[in-house]
Amino acid sequence: MAVSIQSEKAPPEEKNGKTRERRNRNDSVIDEAIAVMSEKGYAATSIQEIADRVGVLKGSLYHYFSSKEELLFRIIEKSHQDTSRISAEVGALDLPPLEHLLEHIRRTSEWFLRNRERAHIYFTEVRNLSGERHAEAIQWGRMFETDVSALVTAGQENGTIRDDLDQRLVTRYIIGTMNNLRSWPSRPGSKKQFGNDQIVDAAVTLIADSIRAGSD
Amino acid sequence: MAVSIQSEKAPPEEKNGKTRERRNRNDSVIDEAIAVMSEKGYAATSIQEIADRVGVLKGSLYHYFSSKEELLFRIIEKSHQDTSRISAEVGALDLPPLEHLLEHIRRTSEWFLRNRERAHIYFTEVRNLSGERHAEAIQWGRMFETDVSALVTAGQENGTIRDDLDQRLVTRYIIGTMNNLRSWPSRPGSKKQFGNDQIVDAAVTLIADSIRAGSD
Amino acid sequence: MAVSIQSEKAPPEEKNGKTRERRNRNDSVIDEAIAVMSEKGYAATSIQEIADRVGVLKGSLYHYFSSKEELLFRIIEKSHQDTSRISAEVGALDLPPLEHLLEHIRRTSEWFLRNRERAHIYFTEVRNLSGERHAEAIQWGRMFETDVSALVTAGQENGTIRDDLDQRLVTRYIIGTMNNLRSWPSRPGSKKQFGNDQIVDAAVTLIADSIRAGSD
Amino acid sequence: MAVSIQSEKAPPEEKNGKTRERRNRNDSVIDEAIAVMSEKGYAATSIQEIADRVGVLKGSLYHYFSSKEELLFRIIEKSHQDTSRISAEVGALDLPPLEHLLEHIRRTSEWFLRNRERAHIYFTEVRNLSGERHAEAIQWGRMFETDVSALVTAGQENGTIRDDLDQRLVTRYIIGTMNNLRSWPSRPGSKKQFGNDQIVDAAVTLIADSIRAGSD
DNA sequence: GATGAATGAGTTTTCATTCAT
DNA sequence: CATGAATGAAAACTCATTCAT
Incomplete structure (x- = not known):
């Protein structure tokens, strides 16, 4: 019996340059955080690094968590x-x-x-x-x-x-x-x-x- | 059959002389580092905290490791x-x-x-x-x-x-x-x-x- | 001899129409700004806090002041x-x-x-x-x-x-x-x-x- | 009857360049903090500004207060x-x-x-x-x-x-x-x-x- | 060995402001 | 008018490391 719960990474949509992207990056933020934190550990993970991977400035991340x-x-x-x-x-x-x-x-x-x-x-x-x-x-x-x-x-x-x-x-x-x-x-x-x-x-x-x- | 290898924390012997003291201090640095790092993790452990537990200023620790x-x-x-x-x-x-x-x-x-x-x-x-x-x-x-x-x-x-x-x-x-x-x-x-x-x-x-x- | 000038906070009238609402909101921004700034001081007052009290998102406040x-x-x-x-x-x-x-x-x-x-x-x-x-x-x-x-x-x-x-x-x-x-x-x-x-x-x-x- | 309490600024010693200064800057830190804070207010005063006036990097100020x-x-x-x-x-x-x-x-x-x-x-x-x-x-x-x-x-x-x-x-x-x-x-x-x-x-x-x- | 002031580069977090929707 | 994601700059604070004394 298959288990239905899924937490895979959101599909990596291409950034089409034109307009500044306004989509909800909530999943992306979580996904990148998980990726970096599981690799380096929470304490060694910087907000900067997550921001870089998400593609926003680090200050912007604080829209997604406090x-x-x-x-x-x-x-x-x-x-x-x-x-x-x-x-x-x-x-x-x-x-x-x-x-x-x-x-x-x-x-x-x-x-x-x-x-x-x-x-x-x-x-x-x-x-x-x-x-x-x-x-x-x-x-x-x-x-x-x-x-x-x-x-x-x-x-x-x-x-x-x-x-x-x-x-x-x-x-x-x-x-x-x-x-x-x-x-x-x-x-x-x-x-x-x-x-x-x-x-x-x-x-x-x-x-x-x-x-x-x-x-x- | 007893195993002879021992790495336990140095017994808290009284400081009874220069040599003993120095020996203890060296071990003490390692022991306290192990204690803090195993509890908080390496990245979350600060040199300051180890120094506090050893009872020495943090600059002094650099005599024991580089x-x-x-x-x-x-x-x-x-x-x-x-x-x-x-x-x-x-x-x-x-x-x-x-x-x-x-x-x-x-x-x-x-x-x-x-x-x-x-x-x-x-x-x-x-x-x-x-x-x-x-x-x-x-x-x-x-x-x-x-x-x-x-x-x-x-x-x-x-x-x-x-x-x-x-x-x-x-x-x-x-x-x-x-x-x-x-x-x-x-x-x-x-x-x-x-x-x-x-x-x-x-x-x-x-x-x-x-x-x-x-x-x- | 009564003085006629009045600057008290706008009475909390019920919103009984577009015009009234708009008028209230403008005053409300000033009133809440005064309340927070007098309590915490200008520098320690954040736009966010005023927005919270007015009940509007902070970006919206910039419709009321520049x-x-x-x-x-x-x-x-x-x-x-x-x-x-x-x-x-x-x-x-x-x-x-x-x-x-x-x-x-x-x-x-x-x-x-x-x-x-x-x-x-x-x-x-x-x-x-x-x-x-x-x-x-x-x-x-x-x-x-x-x-x-x-x-x-x-x-x-x-x-x-x-x-x-x-x-x-x-x-x-x-x-x-x-x-x-x-x-x-x-x-x-x-x-x-x-x-x-x-x-x-x-x-x-x-x-x-x-x-x-x-x-x- | 004269009051003896004095809180004037410490005498501004010349920095004689040679060695990095090791004197106690405690008074200097307090004095400059008072000067800036009384002028701009606590909230509008940055640690950076105090550090600039004392002549140290801002991180160094944390030796003098926590x-x-x-x-x-x-x-x-x-x-x-x-x-x-x-x-x-x-x-x-x-x-x-x-x-x-x-x-x-x-x-x-x-x-x-x-x-x-x-x-x-x-x-x-x-x-x-x-x-x-x-x-x-x-x-x-x-x-x-x-x-x-x-x-x-x-x-x-x-x-x-x-x-x-x-x-x-x-x-x-x-x-x-x-x-x-x-x-x-x-x-x-x-x-x-x-x-x-x-x-x-x-x-x-x-x-x-x-x-x-x-x-x- | 030990001190402690200082560094310098980093950290997390804040915040006024902008702007496409 | 209102939203809310994003910016960019600056804030407070941390910390491993150095070094003259």
């Missing part, structure tokens, strides 16, 4: 919304715990791979938020963890997931593995690399084989 | 040296591939957990190096990967490691899991958290159960 | 016109110097109190004008001073105002006292504060008692 | 300290209320005239402070007012100050007059202007004649 931190927040917020929605969609399937967990991993992993850059920011840059925004993002992370945690516990209780390992360690193992998918070999254009489907399949297989009851 | 980047390099270099040594020590045991790999994972993971902050920097801040230093650190990372990769391949060849999954994916899975150990639940002082040994045991168990031949 | 400085100039100009008119009206009464001066103080003070915010700007923000506008406003201030100064001199010459103090010092004393009336205690709604009439009476009494010939 | 607002605070704080000290010195003379008040006015006025620029900032720029600093400065202003207010009340009670006018209005009148002394005609170099002593004498005479009991 501060660099708010820009980061919006990127993270969108990731949270997407993954939350996936979580809800999987929940609606009403599967038994282990199948539920594996489907959750599968779809979330697909999203992470399709949105590698955004996901990277989601996982690594929360510490650059402050105050209210930081608290909220931390809360989101906890929700994400709780979703997995609850499924692991349920699987242990109905005997489908091994219970010789503490639920919290298993949860962290699963989330950590998903976090790292972005670094699994997949440079497109390289000779023999892997498609997102192959990576997801491998990850789900490995996780399933390690947590299934009776593994030990 | 640039912020060189400081980062030294931190990463030391991590490389430690993990390389571990790799060599395990190699000297002359174990069969799977056992060799698991022992490698075990000891390296122990080091990562004992040196959480330094390891975090090692894994995330290489992109802040430039030129020669960047190239060298990239090379070290490749060496680290190659060590694991070779063992996986050997294990697949002698039939002890599953070969239905590409060697590169399995390698990335293993390394990724090790990378993430620092975030496994372990706040010391908290009531029911986990010691480093428990975490390592769990990680090795999970990895072993997922990559062993015959899992599928 | 520059921030021109807006300030108009505010000051109106103050000058009002006080000039008062000065002329009092002159038309044809009173002897001391009585003339006191009536001038009385009516001008009433205007200052009724237009506290505008008067504040009139007295403190002239330095933010430049070029021609600055010169003109300075000239207005000089005219204001000259009006008082001439009356003081005349009073000294006919023996009704003390002449042991230089006319210029007395003039500055009078003007300075009027300038400060806006800070005399008068928060409306507070229990025992003072009405504008009481403040004016007190000020005129104090000034009269201090400058009358025979005081020493 | 923010523009803190710089303003320090200027205002010093004014408060000076005027507080004067108030205490006069209090120690143990004079009857009216004499006490007039001596207070005399000495404080002298300070205002000798420190025209600083006093101007003290009276007009408090609104540019924020948070804790703003609260503290407001408190200082209230203390200043309370000092005068208490003397007026005491004078009314022992019958030496007129009591037909409310104590609060008289207090504001006095403070307002002192505030305005800086604009009394005194440009040095101009032909027939006035020395500080003459201005203070005139002000004390005018105030005394207006508030003394029996004036009416």
Whole structure:
């Protein structure tokens, strides 16, 4: 079942020179911010660089966000919304715990791979938020963890997931593995690399084989 | 079998003499740099902040390193040296591939957990190096990967490691899991958290159960 | 004797038609500008803030004035016109110097109190004008001073105002006292504060008692 | 009795070119800040302009203060300290209320005239402070007012100050007059202007004649 | 070794103003 | 009239680095 959420880059329209462009650059700003920030990290990314890539003066960017931190927040917020929605969609399937967990991993992993850059920011840059925004993002992370945690516990209780390992360690193992998918070999254009489907399949297989009851 | 490599923060010995003091100060600079950088990230860490924690004016830090980047390099270099040594020590045991790999994972993971902050920097801040230093650190990372990769391949060849999954994916899975150990639940002082040994045991168990031949 | 000049904020009439609306908006811009500028000062007031209060986007404000400085100039100009008119009206009464001066103080003070915010700007923000506008406003201030100064001199010459103090010092004393009336205690709604009439009476009494010939 | 407090500008040492100057520019920074801010107002004063006058790059100024607002605070704080000290010195003379008040006015006025620029900032720029600093400065202003207010009340009670006018209005009148002394005609170099002593004498005479009991 | 004033180039952010729609 | 994207210049502030003392 295909997941419908999409966050790909807006199509790069040609600038036709004549009139000063008035289109909405909101998506473009976010996209370029994601690209630079995921490559260099939030702190090492300058507003100047984003502006250069968008093709406006740096002051102009402040029409699209009120501060660099708010820009980061919006990127993270969108990731949270997407993954939350996936979580809800999987929940609606009403599967038994282990199948539920594996489907959750599968779809979330697909999203992470399709949105590698955004996901990277989601996982690594929360510490650059402050105050209210930081608290909220931390809360989101906890929700994400709780979703997995609850499924692991349920699987242990109905005997489908091994219970010789503490639920919290298993949860962290699963989330950590998903976090790292972005670094699994997949440079497109390289000779023999892997498609997102192959990576997801491998990850789900490995996780399933390690947590299934009776593994030990 | 205990691993002898130690990189913990220098014990806060009382200043009992010039020599000791000087020695401590040098270590202290590195230690505080590691502490701040692992918390805030390299780019968001200011020399001022390190100086404040060391208890010295920021100009004075330049007696201990020649640039912020060189400081980062030294931190990463030391991590490389430690993990390389571990790799060599395990190699000297002359174990069969799977056992060799698991022992490698075990000891390296122990080091990562004992040196959480330094390891975090090692894994995330290489992109802040430039030129020669960047190239060298990239090379070290490749060496680290190659060590694991070779063992996986050997294990697949002698039939002890599953070969239905590409060697590169399995390698990335293993390394990724090790990378993430620092975030496994372990706040010391908290009531029911986990010691480093428990975490390592769990990680090795999970990895072993997922990559062993015959899992599928 | 009631003074007829009125510069109070336009009453918040309901928008009952195009014409009325347009008229209101124009006044509203001035009124809000006066409110913000008197509170924060001209330099610390942003066009954005005025626009927010008017309920219009900042670009739209430029339909009502051509520059921030021109807006300030108009505010000051109106103050000058009002006080000039008062000065002329009092002159038309044809009173002897001391009585003339006191009536001038009385009516001008009433205007200052009724237009506290505008008067504040009139007295403190002239330095933010430049070029021609600055010169003109300075000239207005000089005219204001000259009006008082001439009356003081005349009073000294006919023996009704003390002449042991230089006319210029007395003039500055009078003007300075009027300038400060806006800070005399008068928060409306507070229990025992003072009405504008009481403040004016007190000020005129104090000034009269201090400058009358025979005081020493 | 002469007041000993002095805040004049530091002597302008010649820069003798040879070595980069390492002297303490703290006073110089404050002095130039006072000069520019009193002329243009806090908000219209740029750090750049102060730096230009001090002769350093603008970034270097941040060795002397941590923010523009803190710089303003320090200027205002010093004014408060000076005027507080004067108030205490006069209090120690143990004079009857009216004499006490007039001596207070005399000495404080002298300070205002000798420190025209600083006093101007003290009276007009408090609104540019924020948070804790703003609260503290407001408190200082209230203390200043309370000092005068208490003397007026005491004078009314022992019958030496007129009591037909409310104590609060008289207090504001006095403070307002002192505030305005800086604009009394005194440009040095101009032909027939006035020395500080003459201005203070005139002000004390005018105030005394207006508030003394029996004036009416 | 340590200091701390100074640099110089950078950062994020603000803001009056313009103008095509 | 009103919009709102964009400008361009300047603002406050940061920071790695240098260096005379």
